[in-house]
Amino acid sequence: MGLIGHQLLRSYPLLQAFAKAGMANRLLVQNVRCITVIHGDINKLSVKVKKFVEDGVSLCKPDNIHIVDGSDAENEHIIDIMTKAGMVKKLKKYENCWLTLTDPADVARVESKTFVVTPAQRATVPIPKEGVKGTVGNWMSPENWEKEHGERFPGCMKGRTMYVVPFSMGPIGSPLAKVGVQLTDTPYVVASMRIMTRMGEKALQGLGDSDFVKCLHSVGQPLPMSTNLVNNWPCNPAKTIVSHIPAKNEISSFGSGYGGNSLLGKKCISLRLGSIIARDEGWLAEHMLILGITNPKGVKKYVAAAFPSACGKTNLAMMEPSMPGFKVECVGDDIAWMKFDGEGRLRAINPEAGFFGVAPGTSLDTNPNAMYTIEKNTIFTNVAETNDGGVYWEGLEKFTPSDATITDWHGKPWSRDSGKPSAHPNSRFCTPARQCPVIDPAWEDPKGVPIDAIIFGGRRPEGVPLVYEAFNWQHGVFLGAAVKSEATAAAEHKGKVIMHDPFAMRPFFGYNFGHYMKHWLSMESRGQTPKIFHVNWFRKNDAGKFMWPGFGENSRVLDWIIRRCSGEDIAMETPIGYVPKPGTIDMSSLKDDVDMEGLFTLPKKFWQAEVAELRNYFEEQVNDDMPVEMNNQLNSLAERISKM
Numbered sequence: 012m013g014l015i016g017h018q019l020l021r022s023y024p025l026l027q028a029f030a031k032a033g034m035a036n037r038l039l040v041q042n043v044r045c046i047t048v049i050h051g052d053i054n055k056l057s058v059k060v061k062k063f064v065e066d067g068v069s070l071c072k073p074d075n076i077h078i079v080d081g082s083d084a085e086n087e088h089i090i091d092i093m094t095k096a097g098m099v100k101k102l103k104k105y106e107n108c109w110l111t112l113t114d115p116a117d118v119a120r121v122e123s124k125t126f127v128v129t130p131a132q133r134a135t136v137p138i139p140k141e142g143v144k145g146t147v148g149n150w151m152s153p154e155n156w157e158k159e160h161g162e163r164f165p166g167c168m169k170g171r172t173m174y175v176v177p178f179s180m181g182p183i184g185s186p187l188a189k190v191g192v193q194l195t196d197t198p199y200v201v202a203s204m205r206i207m208t209r210m211g212e213k214a215l216q217g218l219g220d221s222d223f224v225k226c227l228h229s230v231g232q233p234l235p236m237s238t239n240l241v242n243n244w245p246c247n248p249a250k251t252i253v254s255h256i257p258a259k260n261e262i263s264s265f266g267s268g269y270g271g272n273s274l275l276g277k278k279c280i281s282l283r284l285g286s287i288i289a290r291d292e293g294w295l296a297e298h299m300l301i302l303g304i305t306n307p308k309g310v311k312k313y314v315a316a317a318f319p320s321a322c323g324k325t326n327l328a329m330m331e332p333s334m335p336g337f338k339v340e341c342v343g344d345d346i347a348w349m350k351f352d353g354e355g356r357l358r359a360i361n362p363e364a365g366f367f368g369v370a371p372g373t374s375l376d377t378n379p380n381a382m383y384t385i386e387k388n389t390i391f392t393n394v395a396e397t398n399d400g401g402v403y404w405e406g407l408e409k410f411t412p413s414d415a416t417i418t419d420w421h422g423k424p425w426s427r428d429s430g431k432p433s434a435h436p437n438s439r440f441c442t443p444a445r446q447c448p449v450i451d452p453a454w455e456d457p458k459g460v461p462i463d464a465i466i467f468g469g470r471r472p473e474g475v476p477l478v479y480e481a482f483n484w485q486h487g488v489f490l491g492a493a494v495k496s497e498a499t500a501a502a503e504h505k506g507k508v509i510m511h512d513p514f515a516m517r518p519f520f521g522y523n524f525g526h527y528m529k530h531w532l533s534m535e536s537r538g539q540t541p542k543i544f545h546v547n548w549f550r551k552n553d554a555g556k557f558m559w560p561g562f563g564e565n566s567r568v569l570d571w572i573i574r575r576c577s578g579e580d581i582a583m584e585t586p587i588g589y590v591p592k593p594g595t596i597d598m599s600s601l602k603d604d605v606d607m608e609g610l611f612t613l614p615k616k617f618w619q620a621e622v623a624e625l626r627n628y629f630e631e632q633v634n635d636d637m638p639v640e641m642n643n644q645l646n647s648l649a650e651r652i653s654k655m
């Protein structure tokens with residue numbers, strides 16, 4: 012691709028001289044250096060976007076600029092650059108599918124290095140009880156951020172191309188959509204953002220001179236590199252830092268090229284900054300899938316469900332119901348933006364355009380629709396490869412010939428008896444949502460879909476029933492605040508500890524968790540709040556085996572939930588909430604032998620311990636910011652349990 016840009020940023024006096032001298036395809040920065048615009052039309056950018064690019068160039072000092080248009084031809088060019096750099100490899104078994112293996116030091120989100128920058132600490136995090144380390148977010152002062160930023164970004168793109176990536180989170184033109192512009196020095200981000208967002212020229216249509224979210228991203232390895240390049244994946248784990256500056260509508264991310272650290276529309280805008288905007292504007296930005304379920308009578312309801320990372324959101328969002336005559340359709344698998352409409356109905360959009368799903372465990376058995384979705388136009392990261400150019404990961408054993416030769420995510424020969432996983436547990440597919448065979452017809456409806464139920468859940472091996480319903484909105488908010496789950500590989504945590512993950516948002520809160528609960532409580536005065544439920548697909552019996560078959564059988568639970576939303580008398584009260592009356596979860600044609608009684612037992616000792624632990628957690632972590640309504644909920648729960 013030759014030089015396409017023939018424009019100037021006109022803000023510097025010397026620029027005119029260059030223009031006259033026929034150097035119009037360059038951007039002059041700080042009156043010192045000329046930067047070639049190798050792709051795109053700088054004059055099509057608004058004054059504010061140009062200024063942002065100009066500032067980014069003068070800070071990061073890239074060799075040239077590529078303004079992304081989002082076209083197919085451009086994508087081919089980007090893939091070609093990555094192929095030549097050894098960053099991606101074609102998977103010849105499929106159409107337009109690519110494999111990336113990262114530096115093994117850059118494989119997941121890094122919560123401990125992710126910050127929200129506000130003058131007051133308490134705006135971002137509750138002040139924990141003395142002597143306790145806060146776990147519901149990381150705060151940084153603007154002064155510290157200036158220092159950290161200053162130690163990293165100056166000159167960080169030397170020798171590299173700076174890509175200017177405009178994107179829209181949400182369908183273009185939706186009143187809920189938000190525009191961002193990301194400056195990045197890795198083509199992997201460009202190719203991935205094209206899948207995950209509405210990227211390119213179209214994102215800027217209608218922006219005019221309005222503000223946009225400013226996203227600055229660098230892998231933190233100016234050329235020549237000072238350390239060894241591992242797997243052709245430049246990154247700088249020792250200096251990684253992801254920061255959000257709400258006052259400036261800005262995000263800056265340094266050192267990591269991976270997923271949520273680098274695709275800044277996802278967790279950074281849609282959840283962290285998104286939750287702040289949502290609080291200020293009176294709506295909700297949540298870590299939730301959105302699905303539509305239609306029963307055999309043709310009644311369709313939409314639900315939004317929050318589960319911690321890697322707990323099966325993608326599987327649930329596009330499940331094949333085992334119950335005859337039911338249909339599930341997917342609106343989104345990770346993020347929901349929900350707002351009351353003029354009639355007071357809660358409506359949700361999925362701000363994303365793709366799925367960045369965890370690969371291991373995904374198969375034709377567990378999620379056939381995901382498997383069909385990823386057959387083309389997909390970027391796989393840190394999965395294993397078969398000798399015929401296909402993908403492989405834990406869960407695909409049965410679908411892969413036993414004599415296939417497999418190369419693991421380190422690029423090394425791998426065998427099934429090696430005792431090590433072939434794919435990284437947090438390996439991912441990045442694939443366009445529109446390819447999903449069960450994508451909902453309304454998934455891009457700018458007004459969003461009406462939400463009838465909100466579901467919370469986590470991996471709870473003990474004590475927590477298959478499903479229960481909150482007594483009311485306040486109790487439902489309490490259920491969200493009390494979400495706990497076994498740790499997974501999506502972040503840097505180790506082992507199977509049960510961790511608090513309130514609202515499945517702990518890694519993604521943009522502001523103080525105590526204020527966040529208050530905001531949820533306030534939704535009751537804004538419109539008709541949906542019913543709230545809690546589910547647990549992961550309860551184990553004494554032998555350590557899962558008690559519920561899960562996957563397509565979860566439709567039985569969804570069916571019970573939507574029947575409750577239609578007002579059916581199929582629930583009974585227990586100390587923790589309403590549970591299904593015996594026999595009201597439809598078990599017809601279920602092949603497995605399920606211990607339904609066992610799935611709903613409420614061991615008193617377990618719940619007493621749960622309440623004590625929750626009290627301790629809230630006291631230690633939320634401290635003075637705990638809303639009184641939530642303390643009342645906890646006290647009432649303790650009281651009900653004491654009478655069990």
Ligand code: OXD
Pocket residue numbers: 120270271319320321345367501502
């Ligand atoms: C994700 C996550 O990538 O939650 O969606 O980690």
Ligand code: MN
Pocket residue numbers: 298320321345
């Ligand atoms: Mn997620």
